[in-house]
Amino acid sequence: MNSASHHRRLRDKIRIARRGLDAAATALWTHPCLSEIYPDFLFRNHAVIRASVPLMQAAAAASEPHVASDPLAAGIFSYLTHHIPEEMHHDDWILEDLEVLNIPRSEVLPRIPPPTVAALVGAQYYWIRHYHPVALMGFIAVLEGTPPDVDYFERVADRAGIPREAISNLLRHGWLDPRHRDDLDHALDELPLTDDHHALLGVSSFHTIHLLTRVVEEILEAAPKRSSRPVEAVP
Amino acid sequence: MESPSKIQRLVDAGLIRGGHQFSDQDLQLLESLSEDEVEALISVKAKLGEDFFNRNTDLANPPVGIVF
Numbered sequence: 001m002n003s004a005s006h007h008r009r010l011r012d013k014i015r016i017a018r019r020g021l022d023a024a025a026t027a028l029w030t031h032p033c034l035s036e037i038y039p040d041f042l043f044r045n046h047a048v049i050r051a052s053v054p055l056m057q058a059a060a061a062a063s064e065p066h067v068a069s070d071p072l073a074a075g076i077f078s079y080l081t082h083h084i085p086e087e088m089h090h091d092d093w094i095l096e097d098l099e100v101l102n103i104p105r106s107e108v109l110p111r112i113p114p115p116t117v118a119a120l121v122g123a124q125y126y127w128i129r130h131y132h133p134v135a136l137m138g139f140i141a142v143l144e145g146t147p148p149d150v151d152y153f154e155r156v157a158d159r160a161g162i163p164r165e166a167i168s169n170l171l172r173h174g175w176l177d178p179r180h181r182d183d184l185d186h187a188l189d190e191l192p193l194t195d196d197h198h199a200l201l202g203v204s205s206f207h208t209i210h211l212l213t214r215v216v217e218e219i220l221e222a223a224p225k226r227s228s229r230p231v232e233a234v235p
Numbered sequence: 236m237e238s239p240s241k242i243q244r245l246v247d248a249g250l251i252r253g254g255h256q257f258s259d260q261d262l263q264l265l266e267s268l269s270e271d272e273v274e275a276l277i278s279v280k281a282k283l284g285e286d287f288f289n290r291n292t293d294l295a296n297p298p299v300g301i302v303f
Contacts, residue, residue, distance in 0.1 A: 002267060012264050016261055016264060016283060017283065019284065021299060025298065025299040025300065044301070045301050087303065143301065144302070148300055149298050152298060170298075202268065202272040203271055203275040206272065206275045206276055207275060209279075209281065216301070
């Protein structure tokens with residue numbers, strides 16, 4: 001029996017598995033052609049975020065019938081119904097950022113979301129519908145686990161020549177997500193999780209880390225090859 | 236024959252470089268993973284530990300930027 005809190009157990013697993021994601025993120029944000037690949041980053045980020053609220057709605061719908069008889073379902077339902085309004089329309093922020101870069105939403109929305117993103121999000125639908133909606137908490141824990149650092153991204157944008165108006169999505173999440181992360185941790189600690197639930201949270205978070213890493217790597221693989229030297233580290 | 240430890244399985248799968256020094260806390264964490272979690276790590280070929288990566292930042296967890 002593990003005596004650590006529920007959120008600590010999950011966070012420790014994420015910490016130990018996310019080194020590849022950290023390395024890919026570092027390569028992205030120090031890329032010498034960042035301003036050229038940033039629109040592709042926004043497109044892929046939008047493909048992920050457009051699913052945030054629908055995913056939570058799916059998990060809430062799967063939990064709701066069991067609220068009266070299952071304290072875990074009740075806890076998940078309570079957390080999600082509180083969090084869904086907080087996440088609504090965040091996908092629009094990315095479309096607004098793209099418009100700053102003269103890429104209208106009429107060009108973005110018709111594009112087929114990448115298979116990697118579909119696999120990232122689609123796995124959550126599978127677990128929600130065919131196994132247990134608590135799996136989604138592992139997904140959210142990864143995505144909201146390292147909130148964008150506002151100062152960091154302002155420096156990244158300035159150095160790369162990206163207008164700050166085009167990183168509004170990152171800045172807004174930088175202001176909001178520390179509290180969202182803490183809310184999730186608190187919600188996890190309140191849930192009656194068993195070791196089996198923890199295993200599902202671990203599997204879900206490992207899968208999320210893997211495919212998020214691939215999403216970032218695909219941006220890097222498609223980047224111009226003019227220079228492979230990363231720019232100076234951003235402390 | 237005794238089955239290999241979870242850490243040894245992760246080493247055998249190429250996810251941890253032999254000789255990598257994890258902290259006691261992380262060793263305990265890795266050994267506490269369920270069979271399903273170990274299988275998931277092997278399935279996604281997760282690289283564990285710092286030895287695989289050259290990090291160009293001082294931040295412990297650089298922000299990914301892909302958010303929820």
